[in-house]
Amino acid sequence: MRRIGIDVGGTNTDAVLIEEGRVRAAVKAPTSLDVTSGILDALRRLSATGVVGAAPVDAVMIGTTHFINAVVQRRWLSKVGAIRIGLPASASLPPFCDWPQDLARVVEGTVEMVEGGHDYDGRIFMPLDRAAMREAARRIRDKGVRSVAISSIFSPLDSSHERETAAIVAEEIPGCAITCSADLGRIGLLERENAALLNAALSDLAGTTVAAFEQAIMDSGLSAPLYITQNDGTVAAASQAMQLPVYSFASGATNSMRGAAYLSGIADAVVVDVGGTTTDVGQIRNGFPREANAIVKVGGVRTLFRMPDLLSFGLGGGSHVSLDPVTVGPLSVGYRLISDGVAFGGRELTASDIGIAAGLLDIGDRTKVGHLGDATCQAVLDHVRSMVEENVDRVKTEAADVTLLAVGGGAFLVPDRLEGVSEVVRVAHGDCANAVGAAIAQVSGEVDQVFRDMGREAAITAAQELAAQRAAAAGADRETLTVIETEDIPIAYLPGNARRIRVRCIGDVSSR
């Protein structure tokens, strides 16, 4: 198995070639404004190492912050038609009601609300008003809106009204991009709907971006299928990933955590990824990041969907340091470290300068930071230690000591001994853990729906088969699939022995 993993960060685009589970080559290129030329640059640098062309590459996996940046920067977004199923409830709080105005102005195409939806126990809240829905779809079409987000009351428990609506919209607006909130979210109508609206707003960008990525792969002379990495540490085939771009929002941090676990062989730990400006802290369990169980704001919009539970704070290799009193960050010189840092002849005292003076980091000109005495360095490093200790503790879910994996270009800032930490582990290639995490990602398939008129065993079997089909459709090798999560909840009020079943399976990317 030979795979290329690419992680497009704010500063650098990292690329690695993994062969039979080992890192054969790792390179960095500056991230470009258009993202794609940076990827092409990284692929060319990787080819230049001479190891890529030796044998065919099975897959290229790309993790990108492009989609979340589009939301944060309000760029390249499509107008969205929002369809909310659930009248007569919730009418005073229509779709977009809690969005920042500047973003709503860009994204809000039109809003339609129609009768329908379900109750918490699976009963129908209101019958779906199909005639009204068809008229709503026609109004959206007449306004020229070509991306639609559909939400319905309690659709995570029963998505049938959203599915029927999607079919009506597809009939009335041929070629329309459709997002159903049930494919994204959890209980919490406003937050789930917000995730669906953001997803729909990214539909055009997702299409053009994936096409550009595929072009970059071709231009670099490779012929390998493209996969996009997801928030949960898995990948999806490009064609499928472009349907749900919000699922790649936090893939950079996820990839670092997965890569750290892989490189260290440790599956349960807290991962501290120190970059140039910020540090991400998260927890891995069985090699996967723990999911956030709370509202996550994206570009000012409250959302609730599958995202890793992460804590970010302003510490990085480029963080500004002042000495009296000692402060570190949150401002950073970022990529200008190699011109503005003191050790590089600049005037900004950074965390890296302290690391160089203290002998923790071997870059730049150590004589330029010779004036920083041991006591000064120690005071700054003590401050950094308490920042890391506090944030690691906030991420933990219980009091016991944890193993800590330190990765990223600024990992030298993490001391070897920390309160609440049993051991600090550093790994080879830790500075490109993110690209490694992309390269080793597997494919998952998930089912979360209500099954009726069958026994528990039969229903679970049916759910597992459906999850396996979805994983295969996303590019998994069926032979390698294993079920990693099964949960079933009986629904008391419904006839026919109804139960909600959630199954997730995971497998290797199929080789061609």
Next chain:
Amino acid sequence: MTSRELSLDDIEALAVGAWILGTGGGGSPYLGLLNMRGLYAKGHRVELMPPEALQDDDWVAAVSNMGAPLVGQERLTDSRTIARAVALMEEHRGVAFRAIMALEIGGGNSIQPLMAAAHLGRPVVDADMMGRAYPEAQMTSVAVGDLRPYPLTTVDCRGLESIVEKVPSWKWMERVSRKICVEYGSIASTCKAPRTGREVKDWAIHGTTTKAIAIGRAVREAQSQHRDPVEAILSVEPGKVLFRGKVVDVDRRTTEGFLRGKAAIAGIDHDRGAKLVLDFQNEWIVAWRDGEPIATSPDLICVLDSVAGEAVGTETIRYGQRVTVIALRPPAVFTSAKGLLHVGPRAFGYDIEYRPVFA
């Protein structure tokens, strides 16, 4: 004291302060606040009137939303439903309400009377019947006063409307209205037994909307000026810091429709080495310091995020949070012998005496 028009800024502050007075429960006021932003944008305004301005024979509507928080996250609260519960009561009783008031100032129910008031063009009385949040119908000042518990209207946005005409006690009202609510889909907008102006003056807990606004404003100003929000709260509301620390354990379970459990906090600063355990039943009920009860209902036990100063709820408290636990003074009506029967530690199954924090 005279009436005054509430600004949207007052309502933003009310949402923060009411969440703190929720003493861990009462549900988030967020969706109610969104409704009020929408209503204010459309030109609606709400007036806040002091209880003393009521005539003895005025009628006052007491409102609240009842049901499961989970359902409220899907069927988003719509200001017109609570307004309809009030109008239904007027139709049923053949009276016109002079004003509307909150059953419960703690949590999301603090905003319900404002929503009804905006639609119906009536003022909101600066008072409620709990001074905080409590889980059951008999845990109110009017129940302590043995005022009449009926009738009650319940409304569902689909046009389902029911009236509980007569019950012999507040506990029966709790049982019967809960059944209706479950049948609606576990959420209902309700107008409680109408109160006369005299009853509101004698038995309601006065000034609680103003109190919640003052607390919320103190927190918001402290946040924007990077000052200590806990200190800011205590500068506007008499209270006491019980403990500062870090959450080290949370044990949560749902039994008989209530969220019950314990949260353990390890002390920092002055409290280093000590441990505080908080028992909860929807709300914080008893605080145990190293095994000794140091605060119980009806004293208000509020858990605050030590940095942001905002309330930390029993549903959301989690390991690692830095929290400050404060106690606020309880309404006098609950510290009487009769009051303690309704909301003292024994009402929640604890065989301990109420020892006031503010003796």
